[in-house]
Amino acid sequence: MRLLRLFGVFLRVSVMGEAAYPANFLAHLLDSALELAAALAGLALIFAHTATLGGWRPEELGALVGVYFLVGGIIGLVIQPGMEQLTESVRDGTLDFTLAKPEDSQLLVSLWRVEIWKLIDVGLGLVVLGVALARLGQRVGVAQAAAFAAALIAGGVIVYSFWLILATSAFWLVRVENILVIFQSVYEAGRWPVSIYPGWLRFGLTFLVPVAFAITVPAQALAGRLTWRVLLGTAGFAVLLFGAARLFWRAGIRHYSGASS
Amino acid sequence: MKGLADLYLQQLKTGVASMLQYRGALVIWLIGNVLEPLIYLVVWSTVSRSAGGTVGGYSARDFAAYYIVLMLVNQATFTWVMYEFDYRIREGTFSADLLHPVHPIHADIAENLSSKVVNLPFVAAAAAGLAAIFHPALKLTLTAVAAFIPALVLAFLVRFLVDWTVALGAFWTVRVSAINQIHYMAVLFFSGQIAPLTVLPRPLQVVATVLPFRWTIGFPVELLLGRLTPGQVLTGFGIQAAWLLAAALLVRFAWRASVKRYSAVGA
Numbered sequence: 001m002r003l004l005r006l007f008g009v010f011l012r013v014s015v016m017g018e019a020a021y022p023a024n025f026l027a028h029l030l031d032s033a034l035e036l037a038a039a040l041a042g043l044a045l046i047f048a049h050t051a052t053l054g055g056w057r058p059e060e061l062g063a064l065v066g067v068y069f070l071v072g073g074i075i076g077l078v079i080q081p082g083m084e085q086l087t088e089s090v091r092d093g094t095l096d097f098t099l100a101k102p103e104d105s106q107l108l109v110s111l112w113r114v115e116i117w118k119l120i121d122v123g124l125g126l127v128v129l130g131v132a133l134a135r136l137g138q139r140v141g142v143a144q145a146a147a148f149a150a151a152l153i154a155g156g157v158i159v160y161s162f163w164l165i166l167a168t169s170a171f172w173l174v175r176v177e178n179i180l181v182i183f184q185s186v187y188e189a190g191r192w193p194v195s196i197y198p199g200w201l202r203f204g205l206t207f208l209v210p211v212a213f214a215i216t217v218p219a220q221a222l223a224g225r226l227t228w229r230v231l232l233g234t235a236g237f238a239v240l241l242f243g244a245a246r247l248f249w250r251a252g253i254r255h256y257s258g259a260s261s
Numbered sequence: 262m263k264g265l266a267d268l269y270l271q272q273l274k275t276g277v278a279s280m281l282q283y284r285g286a287l288v289i290w291l292i293g294n295v296l297e298p299l300i301y302l303v304v305w306s307t308v309s310r311s312a313g314g315t316v317g318g319y320s321a322r323d324f325a326a327y328y329i330v331l332m333l334v335n336q337a338t339f340t341w342v343m344y345e346f347d348y349r350i351r352e353g354t355f356s357a358d359l360l361h362p363v364h365p366i367h368a369d370i371a372e373n374l375s376s377k378v379v380n381l382p383f384v385a386a387a388a389a390g391l392a393a394i395f396h397p398a399l400k401l402t403l404t405a406v407a408a409f410i411p412a413l414v415l416a417f418l419v420r421f422l423v424d425w426t427v428a429l430g431a432f433w434t435v436r437v438s439a440i441n442q443i444h445y446m447a448v449l450f451f452s453g454q455i456a457p458l459t460v461l462p463r464p465l466q467v468v469a470t471v472l473p474f475r476w477t478i479g480f481p482v483e484l485l486l487g488r489l490t491p492g493q494v495l496t497g498f499g500i501q502a503a504w505l506l507a508a509a510l511l512v513r514f515a516w517r518a519s520v521k522r523y524s525a526v527g528a
Contacts, residue, residue: 034442037446041450042455045455053304053308053311054311182288182289201303
């Protein structure tokens with residue numbers, strides 16, 4: 001498990017770096033707690049007027065908000081900072097040092113930056129998810145839980161591959177920070193089930209920016225409304241996109257000419 | 262006065278020129294400012310349909326009209342001075358601005374207006390696109406449009422002065438992100454962004470009437486949609502004027518107190 005060992009190393013480095021600023025913990029906790037409070041207050045406001053939103057019961061949407069924070073936290077924890085640093089080091093040429101290391105370069109650039117404070121979002125997401133699950137009660141069986149885990153992993157792989165493809169395009173386009181920021185602003189649309197959006201927007205949120213796979217599909221699994229076909233399709237798409245990202249990364253590395261040439 | 266007009270004209274010109282250089286930032290900004298009202302438009306239309314047609318007096322097509330107009334109003338009154346100030350103070354670039362013989366707020370207002378000149382065609386196109394998709398129930402009357410224009414100008418001024426005052430918090434603490442987050446949430450809930458005011462629970466409506474945020478976004482929107490009685494419109498103008506006065510005084514005092522605290526590295 002080179003992946004876990006490397007992640008452990010980078011996590012330790014990040015903890016050592018940030019431990020010098022303990023007050024940051026409270027500041028980040030306040031930020032995340034406020035955002036979560038706003039999301040839940042928004043839900044309360046909506047369900048004061050209706051019993052279901054597009055067929056979703058309150059506790060199911062609560063689970064969706066939990067998944068939103070969980071996945072958003074993971075993206076912010078390791079994917080986004082790593083990919084931002086990647087575009088940066090392609091631009092200034094410091095990627096040379098990374099390529100010279102005796103470890104898979106894709107693995108390295110995917111893990112080399114860990115923003116530990118985002119663990120707060122991961123934790124809050126898990127708490128919300130737990131509360132929502134307790135409310136859903138017996139409706140969540142073993143099959144649903146397994147489908148949820150599978151959908152979450154597949155969704156995570158899809159989001160990761162998507163980010164890697166965007167960041168890898170820096171080998172040709174050089175300045176892609178703006179494209180990365182756009183994902184962040186579109187991700188917010190995932191706080192609601194994509195099924196409520198009109199067709200063109202749903203398509204965009206599924207295939208152009210894979211918010212649907214990352215958030216709606218796992219939450220659907222918990223609510224027990226995920227068909228096996230969608231789950232298999234998601235898993236297939238994850239494998240496909242991961243392979244494509246890997247090939248694209250290889251092509252990018254070959255194209256990369258380094259700082260001194 | 263003529264000097265100030267020249268200043269604005271010049272700042273507008275350089276502002277437009279520099280905005281056009283950062284087209285990527287423009288696109289990001291546009292996506293964010295269109296997507297947020299679009300999300301609430303969809304959510305509330307869905308709610309009104311499942312609640313049997315209307316919520317708080319709004320049908321699905323009324324929500325479409327509300328949020329498309331809100332997008333335009335928000336675009337007109339939007340500011341980003343909080344984020345700008347954080348950077349200015351932390352990096353010390355504010356030192357040079359302080360030496361100018363005019364109050365720095367003028368340059369900020371001019372810069373804000375120039376970004377709106379650049380963005381206007383794109384936002385108008387987005388609004389037209391959304392209107393074609395969602396068929397908003399929008400019937401404009403001449404009086405509503407005539408009253409809307411001064412309401413929008415007042416809304417812009419109040420929002421700018423309030424935001425500028427909040428932004429001065431950067432003089433007092435390096436952790437402005439918490440202040441910005443709280444301010445953002447207050448705007449979200451009390452300005453009519455998360456939902457039209459009539460959809461909110463009664464206590465929140467009362468709070469929203471007292472705070473400035475509703476008068477910077479929700480009020481012009483409801484005014485243009487013809488949802489306010491003449492009495493409510495007049496009261497609204499009165500509150501806007503009162504907030505303008507209060508915010509102008511607030512800026513004055515907060516600015517004097519804040520500048521005294523400023524010390525750049527190397528000073």
